[in-house]
Each structure stands twice: as C-alpha cells, then as structure tokens.
Amino acid sequence: MSSHEAREALSPGLARRLLALVAAMLVATVGVFALGARADAAPIDGAITNLTITNRDGTPVTGPVTPYQALRLNGTWSVPDNSPAGSTFTLTYPDTLTYDGGSLTTPLKNAAGDTVATATVDLSTHTVTFTLDDYVTQHPRGITGGFTMETGTNGNIDYTPGDPVELEFTGSVTPNPSVITIEVAPRTERPNDGKATWFTAGYHGVGSEMQSVVALSKGHSGEVTIVDHPRQGMILTCDRAPEVFAAATLQDDGDIPHTQALVEGVDYTYTCDTASNTASYVIAQADPDLYYDVSFFSTTNVPVENLNSGHYQNDATITENGVPTDVTGVATVTGIGGQADANGHKVAVGDYVWLDTNRNGRQDAGEAGIPGVTLTLTGPDGKPVFDIFGKPVNPVTTDADGKYSFPNLLPLPAGEHYTVTVTPPAGLEPTTPSVGDRAGDSSTGSAESVDLTADGDDDLTLDFGFVPPMVSVGDYVWFDEDADGRQDTGETGIAGVQLTLTGPDGAPVTDVTGAVVAPVETDADGTYLFPRLPVLKDGEHYTVTVTAPEGYQPTKGGVGDRAGDSSTGRAASEGLTTGGSSDLTLDFGFVKTPPTTPPTTTPPTTLPTTPPTTPPTTPPTTSTPPVPPTTGQTPPTRRTPPSTVTRLARTGAEAGGLAAIAAGLVIGGVALTRLRRRQH
Known part of the structure; x- marks a missing residue:
C-alpha cells in the first residue's frame, strides 16, 4: 500500500485522534526543549581573536596561493569569567573558502580530556558555532582556547590574477570584521598528475x-x-x-x-x-x-x-x-x-619533606629534601577529596627535591581545613615538631592547613622533617668509698675521667649527624653520655673503655645488677636496636690506690771504742852527782816535754765524746723506728 493509499484509508475520527496525538507530542517536545534551555546562556561578542591563514602543516604561506590550495585557518578565543554553560560565539568564513573536514561537530578539550566547548560547522551558512559545555559551570575562570579549521580556496573566488584578495570573517570576532589578505595565482596549466x-x-x-x-x-x-x-x-x-x-x-x-x-x-x-x-x-x-x-x-x-x-x-x-x-x-x-581550558576557583596545599641533619626541627640551609615520600590529602570530614575537575585527589610523592603539591583544590568555608598525612620514609623518624614559625618548622604525622576560602589561596607550610633514629650510652664513674662494687648512697662521682667509644667492629663510631664520636670526660657529678648514635642490629654492641683516674684503681666488677654495678676497664652495651633507646648502665667504680711503703733498714748499733790507756813512759833516771855551782853561772832547769802531757789529755776527751755520740745515734734510731710503726 502506498502512503497516499494509507492516508485515504484512515477514517476521519481516527485521523483527528492521530492529529491530536501528534500535536500533544509536539507541545511536549517544545516543552522539553524549553526546559532544557539555559535561560542565562547568551551569545558572546568579540570572543575570537588572532585569525591567521597558514599552510596545512602550520607553516606560513609564502607567495601566491592557487585555487583549491589546502590551507588552515587558525584562531584563539576567550570568554568572560562565569560565562554560563550553553553560551555561544560564532565565526563566519567567506564562501571563497571551503571547509575540508569530514566531521561537522568537534569537541574542544583540555589536557585532561574534559570537553570545555564544542564547535559545530554549518556548511550552508559557512558558520562555525562554539558552545560552552557544562564543564565551565564548575570551572568558571580563565575559559580560553584555540582552534584550527582545515580549509582551502575554491572555484568561487573572485579575483584578478596577481592581485591581493581580502578574506573577510565576521561573527564573534575582534575586530569585526576581521580581514586576511592573500594573493591568488592563476592556475591555467596542470603540469603534473x-x-x-x-x-x-x-x-x-x-x-x-x-x-x-x-x-x-x-x-x-x-x-x-x-x-x-x-x-x-x-x-x-x-x-x-x-x-x-x-x-x-x-x-x-x-x-x-x-x-x-x-x-x-x-x-x-x-x-x-x-x-x-x-x-x-x-x-x-x-x-x-x-x-x-x-x-x-x-x-x-x-x-x-x-x-x-x-x-x-x-x-x-x-x-x-x-x-x-x-x-x-x-x-x-x-x-x-x-584545545580549550578553564579553571575553577581553586586553592592548593604543600610542600616539603626534608632530612633534618642537625635535628633541630628547622629547615636549615644545606639540608636536603627527601624524594619519593608518600603524602595523602583528606578533607574536613577526614574523607578523600575531589578537585575542581571533579576527579579524586590521589596520594602524591615528593619529587627529587622533596617537594610536593596538591593543586586545584576547592576553597573551603572558614574554619574548615585540609589535612596532609605523611607516610614516614623507611629508616627515618619524625624530627622535633613545631619549632619556630610555620614556614620553617616540622609537623609529625599530619599537618592541617590554614583557612583557604578565596580563589588562589594556598598553604605551602605543611612540611615534615625526618631524622635517622638514634640511641645513646652512658653514664657514671664514681668513688666506691666502701669498696663493695655497688653505687651506694652518699658515694660521689669522679669528674674529668676520660671514656672512649668504639663500635661493633672495634672501630671509632660515626654518629647520625655524620660526625666521628670523640672521647668524652665525666662532668662534675661523674656522669657521661655518648648521644646521637646509630641504631644497632640484633647482636651488636657499643663498647665504652675508661681511662682510670690517677690515684685510683677499679673496684670490684659485676656485683649485683647492671644498673648499680661496676665494670672493669670496659663495658659493652645491650639492646639499642630501636630508635630512642639508651643503655645508661655502663658504669665504672674506683677505689683509692694504697700508698707504696719503702722497706725500713735499721742501722747496726756501734758503741764508741775507748782506746786502751797506755801509761806514760818515763825515761829512767840516772843519778848524777850534784855539780857544785860555778861562780857566775846559773845551772839549767829540767822540764817535762809538753807534747806528752797535752796528747794524753786530748785522748781522754775524745773517747768520752765518741761514746756520747754513739749513744745518741742509738737512741735516735730506736725513736724513729717506733714513730714510723705508729704511722702505719
């Protein structure tokens, strides 16, 4: 049955009912379109600028173009902030140009693949209409883009060979009209296939x-x-x-x-x-x-x-x-x-994770960032966050310089904040937090942003410092007054005693700051400490060796528990396999060295010797008969030789003096011996 025959076969009543149904459908359709239209969408004047003509590969056109030469039209566009979705702007190209594309509708997308606007070509009117997509509702700022149109000259071009030809573009262009001048060469020959x-x-x-x-x-x-x-x-x-x-x-x-x-x-x-x-x-x-x-x-x-x-x-x-x-x-x-792009009202947080070499909780010059550290962002409710593009904000990792950033975040009402949580890098632990201002301090575990309520706000002070875990050993050298090998109440420390630290391999130790650990001395209370030491593996130990103070010798070793006993010469640590641990039981007690007494020698007692008394020898007397005096002459006088009398007198005195001296020496020696015995 033909359509004409079908129409004649319809009864009048059925026809009227069908017409009413069609009318109702038309009304409903119009209503749907009316409801779907955006009342605030409107044409945008002057959006298109910078129109140029190039070859298809984008290179400049040099010399005259020929009819049907393949060309490209280029332009940029931008619209005011907060332009509503559905708003349009147009480009009308002259009929001397062709549209050489197959598709009449093309989305203009941003780098993330979101459609910002759609371009539609009307071949009958030589018009390209650009329509803003719903994307601009959530991203109302900086709505811009660029476009190209594959074109070429055609047989309708009216020109005098060798003369310039003006190509006029109208619509939402600046200036309006926009004119591009080209030179067209005649093509009356076809030299090649x-x-x-x-x-x-x-x-x-x-x-x-x-x-x-x-x-x-x-x-x-x-x-x-x-x-x-x-x-x-x-x-x-x-x-x-x-x-x-x-x-x-x-x-x-x-x-x-x-x-x-x-x-x-x-x-x-x-x-x-x-x-x-x-x-x-x-x-x-x-x-x-x-x-x-x-x-x-x-x-x-x-x-x-x-x-x-x-x-x-x-x-x-x-x-x-x-x-x-x-x-x-x-x-x-x-x-x-x-392409096209648009920005929402956005804020950002960041930005640094570093190795706090000197462990002072501050970001000091020369301290390096830590790469590859994972950070996670949550919102005021503790839940994952979506960015201004409606996409989930995934965890990020720090770059080679220790920097990180969470950009394109939605502003928050006053009093609400974003929170960044850090995953501690392996083998490190947080440094001291909240030292000084926010710009240079550190947070532990997580950090909360300040208010970010306005477009462009950011908080780049959510920083995290880390240090290698460390341990320490110490701590006491004392005078063990009662020599019992225990640290008793009232016994005092010995100041100025030198102690040396060596590692598990017996070599000097390098601390967590990279410095070689030097020997230390006890303070006024007898305490000492080797801090900032690297954590040890199971079964490893640090060894402290003490230099005995002058006049002292070690007390008894190993009496009672480690906390109050003494070691002799050296002591090995225990534990120290986790950061923050310490072994302060490496103690050394000393007693005074007894004085050394030289052996005592008693000199033999010698009494003075009196030489035997020898009676004086008197020469025998010879009787001489008296001589009668001679007149005028005195007779000689007989005398005893003085030498003999004097020697005898001196010899007796010397014997008595020697006896007195000998007796004094004996008495002094005995007294000295008794005195020494009392002292000991």
Whole structure:
C-alpha cells in the first residue's frame, strides 16, 4: 500500500485522534526543549581573536596561493569569567573558502580530556558555532582556547590574477570584521598528475563517503591504467562507477568543468575487487591533448563524526607504457581542531619533606629534601577529596627535591581545613615538631592547613622533617668509698675521667649527624653520655673503655645488677636496636690506690771504742852527782816535754765524746723506728 493509499484509508475520527496525538507530542517536545534551555546562556561578542591563514602543516604561506590550495585557518578565543554553560560565539568564513573536514561537530578539550566547548560547522551558512559545555559551570575562570579549521580556496573566488584578495570573517570576532589578505595565482596549466581526496558533504551524519579524484595532465597517450586503493577502513563503493571528465583547457581555477562527460567512443574498462579493496580504470587510448579527472568513491557505515580523528589516505597508481607513477590524497576527518581550558576557583596545599641533619626541627640551609615520600590529602570530614575537575585527589610523592603539591583544590568555608598525612620514609623518624614559625618548622604525622576560602589561596607550610633514629650510652664513674662494687648512697662521682667509644667492629663510631664520636670526660657529678648514635642490629654492641683516674684503681666488677654495678676497664652495651633507646648502665667504680711503703733498714748499733790507756813512759833516771855551782853561772832547769802531757789529755776527751755520740745515734734510731710503726 502506498502512503497516499494509507492516508485515504484512515477514517476521519481516527485521523483527528492521530492529529491530536501528534500535536500533544509536539507541545511536549517544545516543552522539553524549553526546559532544557539555559535561560542565562547568551551569545558572546568579540570572543575570537588572532585569525591567521597558514599552510596545512602550520607553516606560513609564502607567495601566491592557487585555487583549491589546502590551507588552515587558525584562531584563539576567550570568554568572560562565569560565562554560563550553553553560551555561544560564532565565526563566519567567506564562501571563497571551503571547509575540508569530514566531521561537522568537534569537541574542544583540555589536557585532561574534559570537553570545555564544542564547535559545530554549518556548511550552508559557512558558520562555525562554539558552545560552552557544562564543564565551565564548575570551572568558571580563565575559559580560553584555540582552534584550527582545515580549509582551502575554491572555484568561487573572485579575483584578478596577481592581485591581493581580502578574506573577510565576521561573527564573534575582534575586530569585526576581521580581514586576511592573500594573493591568488592563476592556475591555467596542470603540469603534473595528481590526486585530491575529501569527504563529501552530502553524507555528513548519515555515513562517511570519501571522493578521490585522480587528475591527469596532458600528454598521456596509449593505454593508461589507474588503480585506486583507499585506506584506514574506507571501503570502495564498487557498485558506483567512476565519474570521468575531460577537457582541452582548464578554468582559471585550474579545474576541469565537471559538466561534460568523457567523449563518447573512448574505450575504457572498469573493474573493482572488494577483497583487495582496489578499483581499476583503464583508458585504452588516451588523448594527449586532453586533461582527465577520474573520481573514485569509497565509504563506511560509520558516521564521519564517529571516525577516529586525523587523516584518511587514498593512494592511486597511474601506469603508462609500463611505467607506474604513485599519487596520494589525504582527507581530513577533523576539520575543526584545537584545545580549550578553564579553571575553577581553586586553592592548593604543600610542600616539603626534608632530612633534618642537625635535628633541630628547622629547615636549615644545606639540608636536603627527601624524594619519593608518600603524602595523602583528606578533607574536613577526614574523607578523600575531589578537585575542581571533579576527579579524586590521589596520594602524591615528593619529587627529587622533596617537594610536593596538591593543586586545584576547592576553597573551603572558614574554619574548615585540609589535612596532609605523611607516610614516614623507611629508616627515618619524625624530627622535633613545631619549632619556630610555620614556614620553617616540622609537623609529625599530619599537618592541617590554614583557612583557604578565596580563589588562589594556598598553604605551602605543611612540611615534615625526618631524622635517622638514634640511641645513646652512658653514664657514671664514681668513688666506691666502701669498696663493695655497688653505687651506694652518699658515694660521689669522679669528674674529668676520660671514656672512649668504639663500635661493633672495634672501630671509632660515626654518629647520625655524620660526625666521628670523640672521647668524652665525666662532668662534675661523674656522669657521661655518648648521644646521637646509630641504631644497632640484633647482636651488636657499643663498647665504652675508661681511662682510670690517677690515684685510683677499679673496684670490684659485676656485683649485683647492671644498673648499680661496676665494670672493669670496659663495658659493652645491650639492646639499642630501636630508635630512642639508651643503655645508661655502663658504669665504672674506683677505689683509692694504697700508698707504696719503702722497706725500713735499721742501722747496726756501734758503741764508741775507748782506746786502751797506755801509761806514760818515763825515761829512767840516772843519778848524777850534784855539780857544785860555778861562780857566775846559773845551772839549767829540767822540764817535762809538753807534747806528752797535752796528747794524753786530748785522748781522754775524745773517747768520752765518741761514746756520747754513739749513744745518741742509738737512741735516735730506736725513736724513729717506733714513730714510723705508729704511722702505719
């Protein structure tokens, strides 16, 4: 039944009911569209700027362009902050340019893949309309972008060869109109064979048809074979014969008038193979005085809007007298290209994790950042956070300099804050927190931001310092007054005693700051400490060796527990396998060294010796008869030799003196011996 017959078969009542139903559906449809429209969306004037014409590869156009030369239109755009979704701006291009894209609708996306705006081409009015997407609702600031349009000059261009041609653009352009001047050269000759490929406009939104024209120059004679081969998924339309045109002269635009078919009587053969996706057109006898255009067609059932963006290639081989010549044409699917971006009202937090070498809780010059540390962000409710793009904020790691950042965060109401939690790096522990101002201090475990209520606010003071874990050993040297080997109440420390530390390998120790541990001395109370020592492995020990103070010797060792006993000469630590631990039981007690007494020698008692008394020897007396005095003469007087009398008197005195001296020595020796014994 034909549609006309079907209409006549409807009863009047049924027809009225159908009409009422259709009307109701139309009203409902209009209502839906009315509800879906954004009342605040409006056209935006002056959004498009910086229009330029370049070659397709983006290089500047130098010299005159030829008709049908492939070109590219470039431009930038921006709209006011808080422009609502659905707002539009337009570009109207002159009819002397073509739109060479296959797709009429193209999304303009940001680097993250979000669609910021959509460009739609109206071929009938030569207008591109840009429409802001819902993305701008959450990202109302800095809405900008750039675009390209694949274009070219066409046969409608009105020009005098060699004269400049003004291309005028209108719509939401600044200035309006915007004019680009080009120079167009005549193209009355076709020196070489070539190929042109494009998507045909009549198939937009239905399917994707691509037309590929092999253009032959003059001079071909004899048999000429043209083999066409589309690529990228385009399939030859084998049931559609090639369109062939020929002419002896070209139009000013360099094209053959496609108003006359190939001259009748020319012998040609057309074959098409779907398996190999190739078509062959053979001219049995080409006329060297004619130009030829041979058009092949290929298609796909996928609408061009759904094709992968980029270029679709069509190859052809022209063979004459056994010599092949390859030509290639490329069709562009995405005629409109470009990018866009927009920013929300955003805040940020960060920014530093470092090794606190001097362990003072401050970020000092020369202290390095720690790379690869994981940090996690949570919101005021302790839950994961979504950024201004609506995407979850994942944990981040510090870079090579120890820096980190959580950007593009939503502002929070006053009194609410973001929290950053750090995962401590292996083998390190937090340094001292909250030393000094926020800009240079450290937090332990987590840090909370300040208020971030306005666009652009940030808090880059959420920093975390770490130190290697450390242990210590010590701590006492004392005078063990009662020599019992225990640290008793009232016994005092010995100051100035030197102690030396060695590691598990018996070598000097390097502390956690990188300094070699030097010997220490006890303080006024007899205590000592080796701090900032690296943590030990199980079974390892530090050893402290004491230098005995002068006048002392070690007391008894190992009496009672470690906390109150004494070690002799050296002591080994215990434990110290976890950071913050210490062994303060490495103690040394001393007693005074007893004085050394030299052996006592008693000299023998010697009494003075009195020499025997020898009676004086009196010479014998000889009796001499008296001589009678002589008158006038005195007789001599007899005397005792004085020497004899004097010697005898002195000898007796000396013997008594010697006896007295000897007796004094004996008495003094005895007294001295008794005195020494009392002292000991």
